Amino acid sequence: MVHIELSAPEHVLQSFERPGQFVELTAAGESAYFAIASAPGAGHLEFLIKDAARQPARALCRLAIGQRVAGGVVAGQGFDLSLLEGDVRAVHLFAMGSGVAPLRSMILHRMHTRAHNIPITLWQSAFSVDHVPFLYEHDVWTAAGVEVVLCLDQDPASAGVVEMLGVRRPDLREAAAYWVGSETYGETIRDALKVHGLPSAALLTNT
Ligand SMILES: Cc1cc2nc3c(=O)[nH]c(=O)nc-3n(C[C@H](O)[C@H](O)[C@H](O)COP(=O)(O)OP(=O)(O)OC[C@H]3O[C@@H](n4cnc5c(N)ncnc54)[C@H](O)[C@@H]3O)c2cc1C
CATH class of the missing domain: 3.40.50.80 (Nucleotide-binding domain of ferredoxin-NADP reductase (FNR) module)
Structure with a gap:
């Protein structure tokens, strides 16, 4: 598994309100959901990606520093606290x-x-x-x-x-x-x- 940190536009960061929410990330032409591993308000988004045979996980585990990936808005209700x-x-x-x-x-x-x-x-x-x-x-x-x-x-x-x-x-x-x-x-x-x-x-x- 690989721990990655992504910067993201302010409106995406602001829409992360509760632990347990996730984001659709796209790399190598494929998309999948990934849970946000950092806390709301951290100023960036961290993820833990399990290296899989399938994309996009495979490409996300091999990102170079500064490389861009496409991401959706923050989704899901998160944990009911x-x-x-x-x-x-x-x-x-x-x-x-x-x-x-x-x-x-x-x-x-x-x-x-x-x-x-x-x-x-x-x-x-x-x-x-x-x-x-x-x-x-x-x-x-x-x-x-x-x-x-x-x-x-x-x-x-x-x-x-x-x-x-x-x-x-x-x-x-x-x-x-x-x-x-x-x-x-x-x-x-x-x-x-x-x-x-x-x-x-x-x-x-x-x-
Ligand atoms: C809501 C949601 C969140 C996901 N979050 C992650 C993630 O943080 N990291 C990751 O590597 N893959 C996550 N996945 C799985 C990812 O979207 C792909 O399905 C996966 O990369 C495909 O690889 P695989 O064939 O090994 O799938 P699988 O063998 O099916 O692997 C799926 C992996 O995702 C994990 N997972 C499933 N649901 C969640 C969840 N709600 N939060 C965190 N992990 C979950 C499982 O523990 C498992 O390790 C999530 C899926 C969903 C639906």
Whole structure:
């Protein structure tokens, strides 16, 4: 996966209001949606692109500095953060692979605005530590009070997210949870979090 930063016209930057929103990027004649990995108000847009055989991801992972790409306006509703204005006592973020991109936007947004004082735990799934995006930022996130739990399916010293939840047994009865990843991952998370007491209305995603 490749972490890229794009400058963008002011009207595009201004239309980015909530973590979880995404943009259609076009490169090599093909278009696809990519979630914004930076926080609203950052003055630029960052993305985490999974290098794929298909375009435009392949071309986006090979951009040269200064190269231009076509982009649409910011799309999607983003994450519904209104839940966090209620009686929520903890926020749990669940990411599979490049799905951590919009959750990084949420982490940075909450770090910058300091709007709430609710503890955040990020459960980040990957095959192994070599496949963990934004590993180089974990120290900064941790210093800001975010707990990162790596869920590494193929690391004998770690385990997948369901097993890690079983080991740590978080009390989710008054929590909110946000997930991003494949549909199968979402179903796995939904089933696992029900076991730990999360009310079904408290599990959200960005699409
Ligand atoms: C709303 C939306 C956001 C996307 N954001 C990204 C992104 O940030 N980075 C990326 O590499 N591809 C993202 N994609 C997928 C991208 O649009 C192409 O489908 C992908 O480049 C095609 O490669 P692939 O054949 O490997 O597809 P797949 O194997 O289907 O890969 C899709 C990848 O996109 C990720 N993804 C799916 N939905 C989201 C989402 N809402 N937010 C973040 N990641 C998501 C998945 O975790 C997976 O890693 C997103 C798709 C959608 C619909």
